[in-house]
Amino acid sequence: RKEVEQDPGPFNVPEGATVAFNCTYSNSASQSFFWYRQDCRKEPKLLMSVYSSGNEDGRFTAQLNRASQYISLLIRDSKLSDSATYLCVVKGATNKLIFGTGTLLAVQP
């Protein structure tokens, strides 16, 4: 079983839509959780950290369920500029930073 699993997509949505991405992780000792964004042929960049109580940053909401070992990202009112690959990232107790395979989002005009 992969340490971090994501639906690879692609997700094709119209502008203004709400879209949700899911991620599961296998190591219950994992300590920190993140969503990164990667544009085509570019380096990944941090979108947001994910906290146990859930957190929001503008149109983006992240949730963590430790019991189910599940992380989610919700994007409201999608923009064309949101088109990218969204990477779920987990940091374990040994400080390894493990990436999921990524979910491709294409927002259509």
Added chain:
Amino acid sequence: NAGVTQTPKFRILKIGQSMTLQCTQDMNHNYMYWYRQDPGMGLKLIYYSVGAGITDKGEVPNGYNVSRSTTEDFPLRLELAAPSQTSVYFCASSYTNKNTEAFFGQGTRLTVV
């Protein structure tokens, strides 16, 4: 601040050649990481380091070696290059605190022919 700098940006190697991918950061980060990303795939961890003199294997270490003699530098060595090592290589660094962001270099695109 330059952040994380990787060199070279592009390289073509012949099968069996060796090379070193350079990575340096000027943010005084303790943690550094090397990843490879194959087309259409996620990032796979090759090696990582939690400080100078300490390195550990990641998910796909075979065919690679690393060293961490200083806080700033974390070079990745490819010995006897193989076509399976054709990939984009990313170096990253972060602070020690568990919730801190990892910063990435712009990547090295390597082709082995």
